[in-house]
Amino acid sequence: MNPIQVGLLGIGTVGSGTFKVLQRNQQEILRRAGRGIEITMVADLDVERARSIVGEGVQVVNDARQVIANPAIDIVVELIGGYGIAKALVLEAIAAGKHVVTANKALLAVHGSEIFAAARAKGVTVAFEAAVAGGIPIIKALREGLTANRIEWIAGIINGTTNFILSEMRDKGLDFDVVLKEAQRLGYAEADPTFDIEGVDAAHKATLMSALAFGIPVQFDKAHVEGITKLSATDIRYAEQLGYRIKLLGITKRREGGIELRVHPTLIPAKRLIANVEGAMNAVVVQGDAVGTTLYYGKGAGSEPTASAVVADLVDITRLATADPDHRVPHLAFQPDALADTPILPIEQVQTAFYLRLRVADEAGVLSRITTILAENDISIDAVLQRESAEGEKQTDLIILTHETVEGRMRAALASMQALSSVLAPIVSLRKEELA
Amino acid sequence: MNPIQVGLLGIGTVGSGTFKVLQRNQQEILRRAGRGIEITMVADLDVERARSIVGEGVQVVNDARQVIANPAIDIVVELIGGYGIAKALVLEAIAAGKHVVTANKALLAVHGSEIFAAARAKGVTVAFEAAVAGGIPIIKALREGLTANRIEWIAGIINGTTNFILSEMRDKGLDFDVVLKEAQRLGYAEADPTFDIEGVDAAHKATLMSALAFGIPVQFDKAHVEGITKLSATDIRYAEQLGYRIKLLGITKRREGGIELRVHPTLIPAKRLIANVEGAMNAVVVQGDAVGTTLYYGKGAGSEPTASAVVADLVDITRLATADPDHRVPHLAFQPDALADTPILPIEQVQTAFYLRLRVADEAGVLSRITTILAENDISIDAVLQRESAEGEKQTDLIILTHETVEGRMRAALASMQALSSVLAPIVSLRKEELA
Structure with missing residues (x-):
């Protein structure tokens, strides 16, 4: 069978990682997928840089819509980010009958319902393993690995920047502002770190996990979000004395009458495995009624770890590209007609x-x-x-x-x-x- | 669509857990799978006990072959264990065109190649998430979640009995024999604990992970196997002083010229997350070239944790029951015609x-x-x-x-x-x- 053809929208950190991994592990991936997977077209505003990454043999354009319009492209990988142009392009790709792979948690946490509905209507897949916890296959665990369970709760360290900052604050007894500067210098925090340190990025991811766990629509606007900017070294020290560590957790929990969805600094017992997840690493704890506690740990960001998730989605789609859409795993783990309207509880x-x-x-x-x-x-x-x-x-x-x-x-x-x-x-x- | 019908062979600890979980979470599972999953027939030598577990409405027989012969049964779940009758029944179920779900690591580690070939020839699936690390979806992670990666190595605490014993030896400074008796009293070790304490059970599981990771046939006979019976409290103490803990690890590693496959007590740095996995819990570390280090943690045994894996397999099969077999994930992660003959290295x-x-x-x-x-x-x-x-x-x-x-x-x-x-x-x- 001829290789499946992939078009990349945006070739920054994750895009170039995806290109490299697909090239380097071409044979390994072919042996698994049973069909080649090739990036044959890339759209990026910086055409020259894009060309320097992919070399000859791959078509490089500066207009994403050319990729979507190309009938040879089977899967569009959206790595632009944000709610704006990315949303329009994802919807256009779906309308053009392309499968979509995206790492864009912000887009899906806010506009997921609209996007998944469009994909269903068109019979295509929107895959997003890379949107939560980078290379850790947590979406797959929730959608497929734990299907036997009534999920009770999920708690995750799902933002590497803030976990790095908290680890440093604890290790060195330093205050937030000092460590943030250090994190920016080392590349663990962006020049504008607001989305990370205010908990917004973690809330996007928690919102997606909440939908996957409880069979509810994505509802980012109902999430309670607190970051780590007000946290002081004093409280980290007192917590330590009492046998606790402070982590920024994304939490979603099933309760009588509704579902909790919240991101905030949290004291957790120091002896828990997740309390010992340090630096920029991510970890997610899932509590199911049958399986009990499970934990998934790994790199939550970075070029190749995130690419690992993007490529896993490409392989999944490749396997099922010619199958009846009914056979595919539903986007949000539950069948679209079986979503519940269980409310997200107000923080009070x-x-x-x-x-x-x-x-x-x-x-x-x-x-x-x-x-x-x-x-x-x-x-x-x-x-x-x-x-x-x-x-x-x-x-x-x-x-x-x-x-x-x-x-x-x-x-x-x-x-x-x-x-x-x-x-x-x-x-x-x-x-x-x-x-x- | 009418529910998919499942026949259980053996309704002991895992079988009764599977029955309970499917009943209790019937709605939750239906919402995910899009089709009901029902155990409609059970074979067990102890018909009366089986009847007391499943109640009326489920056909109970003492002859497993009646389940296999029943044309209404779509999936056969083998929970008998061992290499003997279980092997014959699995092959007969495949020959009868049934999909098979099994928790039998011993059978697959030794006779996997024969069984998977028979399943391929017949166009049915043999699913075995429950065979490694109980409820942790590690088979799915290796087969699907990490497909982008060239796997470098896997190291796992994949036997709860020995991890419980080692944890107790360290905590209490006691010797192996004393703790083994305690473990037997508490139900963490069987009356005949040989398979666990001699590392055989862990080697079965490591053998399966080796095949999944490296695209080689299952080769239990090539595994190097050492248990924990000769381990002394003295060495646990010295290791501790040097900053290490001793765990029984199943390890498989890619090397120049071949693959390592071994189970033995191992010193690992105390600060590693996996070194802090205590009691009967399991954890598997997977190192991929793109994703880096990932870790999967949870209960590796027990009625409902193992049932969680069995039911996840049932849902997977249900989703794909009417699909073209070519669309399914290959049994050993790699396409059957793409397996490599990379040798397992001798221990020397x-x-x-x-x-x-x-x-x-x-x-x-x-x-x-x-x-x-x-x-x-x-x-x-x-x-x-x-x-x-x-x-x-x-x-x-x-x-x-x-x-x-x-x-x-x-x-x-x-x-x-x-x-x-x-x-x-x-x-x-x-x-x-x-x-x-």
């Missing part, structure tokens, strides 16, 4: 345990006033750490770990505690998950 | 680093004589730990970590060292892997 209804740090006056009765407020809000205490105040010091840090409670209650309690005259600074509150 | 040619413990006379010149022998055999030393001998003691432990060498050289060196008069007891040698 989310249930977690909490870590609180209060700067309090070192005087009699403070602890009693605070614990009374927690009790009045039905929040029970798991542990208290009160630092011995130094000679002559008139204030001290009070650390409280609570049991699981509803966020709305905690917010009420926080307001009451903050109003106490013996609470001398804004209270720090962080969510805590046992992940067991 | 395997390359690893070593940990050596020598009981030596505490006298001048011993270390020099030993290091000379190593140098003569071209083995370079990474670290030496010599215990200060206690007052009046005339012998001491000498621990040596070497750099990577060829096993044959180490065997020659060991023979020479053992012949020294100042070496007072059999030398302990263990292999060491950096896994990076």
Whole structure:
């Protein structure tokens, strides 16, 4: 059979990795797929650079629409990113009857429903293994490997930049701003790191996993998103003393009445495997009712790790290119007519345990006033750490770990505690998950 | 579409788990697969117990051949185990045109080539996700998730019994025999634990992963297999002092000239994620040239975790039941006509680093004589730990970590060292892997 022909839209980091991997492992991939897979056309605004990567023999154009219009192209790989032109091009490629492979989590988390519906109507596939956790085959695990399970929850370190920053903050006791600069210098953070450090990138990925796990549409707008910019080295240190590490987690969880979907810094027990995932690595924990806890670990970004996922999608599509679309795995794991309208819960209804740090006056009765407020809000205490105040010091840090409670209650309690005259600074509150 | 009909051969631990999971998650699975999956017939020698598990509405027989002969059955699930009757039944089921799902690693590691060839000839699938690492979708990761990669090596904790025993030995400083009895009492080890503790079970699984990773036939007879029965608490302790943990690993590695396939206790750096996999849990590390290091973690045994893998296979088959067999993923990841005859290397040619413990006379010149022998055999030393001998003691432990060498050289060196008069007891040698 003649090779399947692939057109690349955009040949930056991931695109050039995809080209290199397909070339280098051509034989290995052919032996697996049973059919050659060749990039025969590339569109990039920088035609010269593109040409220098792919050499002769591959058609290079500066207009993506020429790739889509080429009847010889079977699969279009979209690696442009963002919601704008990428969306138009993906929809046009689908309309032209091309299968699409994309690493664009932002696009799918926001416009996934529209895109998947268009693909279904046209009988083509939109594959996106590279959109979550880079080279880790987590989409495949969720869509195919764990189909027996009622998924209970997923918690993942799905943004390498922030995990690198948090690892450095902990290792070296440095503050966020200092480490961010270092990360930018080393290329672990972009010049404009907003999407990473504010948790938006992780929320895009968590949104996709939420849909795959629970059979609901992608709903990025319902996600609760907090980044790591306000995190202080002090809290990382206290967490450590209490046996916890702080990680930026994307979490989605099935609850009575709805589904939680949230990204925020989270205390997790230091002994958990995922607490020991350091640097720019990614890891996702999936809890299923039959399988129990499973974990998937690897590089979440980078040229060839992401290319590994793109090529895996190309092989999957190649295998099924001539098959009846009904035989394919549904885009969002569940059959399109079997999606549920289970709501995403507002953050006030989310249930977690909490870590609180209060700067309090070192005087009699403070602890009693605070614990009374927690009790009045039905929040029970798991542990208290009160630092011995130094000679002559008139204030001290009070650390409280609570049991699981509803966020709305905690917010009420926080307001009451903050109003106490013996609470001398804004209270720090962080969510805590046992992940067991 | 009417539900796909499944017949179970054997309804013990995994069989009853499969039945329960399919019942409990019926809706969830239907929403994913797009077609119902029902166990409509069960064969078990203990008909009464089988009946008590499945209730009315499922046909229970004591003759597996009745299931195979039933034209309404689409998929046969073999959960009998072993090489004997299970082999005959699997081949008969294939001959009858049934798809087969099996958790039987022993059968496939030894007779896989024959079974897969029969399945191909008949156009049916033999699926075996449950045969390696229980509920962890590692077969799927190797066959589909990592198709872009030239796999470099795989190293896995793929036997829960021995990992439980090793974890207990380390935690409690106890010797093998004591912990084995405890493991048997707790149900983590069988009454006859030979297959587990001698490494045979792990070698079956490593053999399957070797074929999947490198596109070679299954060749269990070429695997080098060592268990944990001779491991002492002393070496676990010394390893710990040097920053290593000892795990029973199944390893398969691509080398110039051939492929390594081996199971043995292995020192690995304590800081590696896989070194922190404790108790009966499983984990597999896969190194691919594009993706880098990935790790897969979860429960490697047990009723519902294993059932999770069996049901995932059922869903895969259901999706593709009416498709052209050419569209299916090949049994061993590579197309059957693309398997390579790369040899499995004999153990003498395997390359690893070593940990050596020598009981030596505490006298001048011993270390020099030993290091000379190593140098003569071209083995370079990474670290030496010599215990200060206690007052009046005339012998001491000498621990040596070497750099990577060829096993044959180490065997020659060991023979020479053992012949020294100042070496007072059999030398302990263990292999060491950096896994990076």
